[in-house]
Amino acid sequence: MEYTKLNNGVIMPKIGYGLLDVDDPNTCEQAVQMALKAGYRLLDTAVAYGNEEAVGQAIQKSQLDRESLFITTKVWVQDAGYEATKQAIQKSLDKLKLTYLDLVLIHFPFGDYYGSWRAMEELYEAGKIRAIGVSNFYAARLVDLYLNAKIKPMINQLEMNPLYQQNDALKVMKDLNIQGEAWRPLSRGRHNIFGNQVLVDIAEKYQKTVPQVMLRWNVQRGVVALPKSLNAQRMAQNIDIWDFSLSQKDMDNIEMLDSKETDSPSLTSAETAKQLNEWKIHD
Numbered sequence: 001m002e003y004t005k006l007n008n009g010v011i012m013p014k015i016g017y018g019l020l021d022v023d024d025p026n027t028c029e030q031a032v033q034m035a036l037k038a039g040y041r042l043l044d045t046a047v048a049y050g051n052e053e054a055v056g057q058a059i060q061k062s063q064l065d066r067e068s069l070f071i072t073t074k075v076w077v078q079d080a081g082y083e084a085t086k087q088a089i090q091k092s093l094d095k096l097k098l099t100y101l102d103l104v105l106i107h108f109p110f111g112d113y114y115g116s117w118r119a120m121e122e123l124y125e126a127g128k129i130r131a132i133g134v135s136n137f138y139a140a141r142l143v144d145l146y147l148n149a150k151i152k153p154m155i156n157q158l159e160m161n162p163l164y165q166q167n168d169a170l171k172v173m174k175d176l177n178i179q180g181e182a183w184r185p186l187s188r189g190r191h192n193i194f195g196n197q198v199l200v201d202i203a204e205k206y207q208k209t210v211p212q213v214m215l216r217w218n219v220q221r222g223v224v225a226l227p228k229s230l231n232a233q234r235m236a237q238n239i240d241i242w243d244f245s246l247s248q249k250d251m252d253n254i255e256m257l258d259s260k261e262t263d264s265p266s267l268t269s270a271e272t273a274k275q276l277n278e279w280k281i282h283d
């Protein structure tokens with residue numbers, strides 16, 4: 001595993017294990033156990049994924065040193081605001097059976113997320129969270145928070161893959177020294193990406209798979225990537241990306257695959273703001 005250093009000096013793995021849609025507790029516990037066995041140390045969960053308890057069980061059973069792990073969770077929109085976020089993070093700690101979190105992100109820039117940020121700043125200063133950041137903050141929201149926050153965000157987690165590269169957003173993050181972290185780094189295999197001829201040719205050249213090339217590309221442009229797989233072989237494959245390096249020409253060819261479009265709902269649409277504000281995940 002290779003590591004990167006955040007703007008506050010904290011070290012984090014460049015590849016993490018994504019836990020979206022791993023709902024069944026037994027499946028989740030087994031998946032995390034397999035991931036840890038395969039060598040993952042960064043686990044990316046969220047209150048909204050509903051699996052923090054199962055993740056906590058797997059962590060306990062692994063008997064790995066707590067310091068070797070990098071555990072991320074995210075504050076949901078319903079828990080936006082100072083008090084609600086403090087309570088939500090304590091609940092996450094309880095469910096994960098941890099005394100501190102490595103990274104807490106604001107899941108979406110909706111609701112009173114400035115109140116959330118103040119709560120996270122306090123918990124950061126109290127040593128309950130080692131790094132704080134955001135997710136799905138498009139440039140205007142990110143810069144606004146950056147300019148108004150006492151403690152600057154360390155991470156912004158965005159959808160980033162060869163079909164949706166977000167180069168402008170990434171430039172903004174790099175200028176502010178905010179680490180980019182890629183969700184859906186494999187595009188979930190959509191649009192026949194694993195059969196894309198440019199990627200297939202590059203993969204064959206290095207005797208790697210297309211998913212490995214996709215992950216290596218993100219890591220090489222300075223982005224942490226969070227692939228998800230429930231399959232032990234694919235899990236192992238997705239972190240076996242340290243023995244090759246893409247040439248500048250490969251990077252340029254991959255850059256040309258950017259469609260600048262995503263299947264995900266637009267973060268700037270009225271409909272998304274309404275839906276995410278109405279999406280209640282607990283009483």
Ligand SMILES: NC(=O)c1ccc[n+]([C@@H]2O[C@H](COP(=O)([O-])OP(=O)(O)OC[C@H]3O[C@@H](n4cnc5c(N)ncnc54)[C@H](OP(=O)(O)O)[C@@H]3O)[C@@H](O)[C@H]2O)c1
Binds near residue numbers: 184
């Ligand atoms: N912050 C946010 O709003 C947000 C939003 C979405 C996702 N995320 C995070 O990002 C993580 C990853 O995103 P994602 O789960 O949507 O998608 P993804 O990682 O891009 O793709 C996962 C899919 O690809 C398949 N796959 C994985 N490795 C493969 C390989 N080597 N070869 C072929 N197929 C492979 C998996 O199937 P198998 O299981 O069968 O291998 C799964 O169906 C999430 O789990 C979550 O932690 C965050």
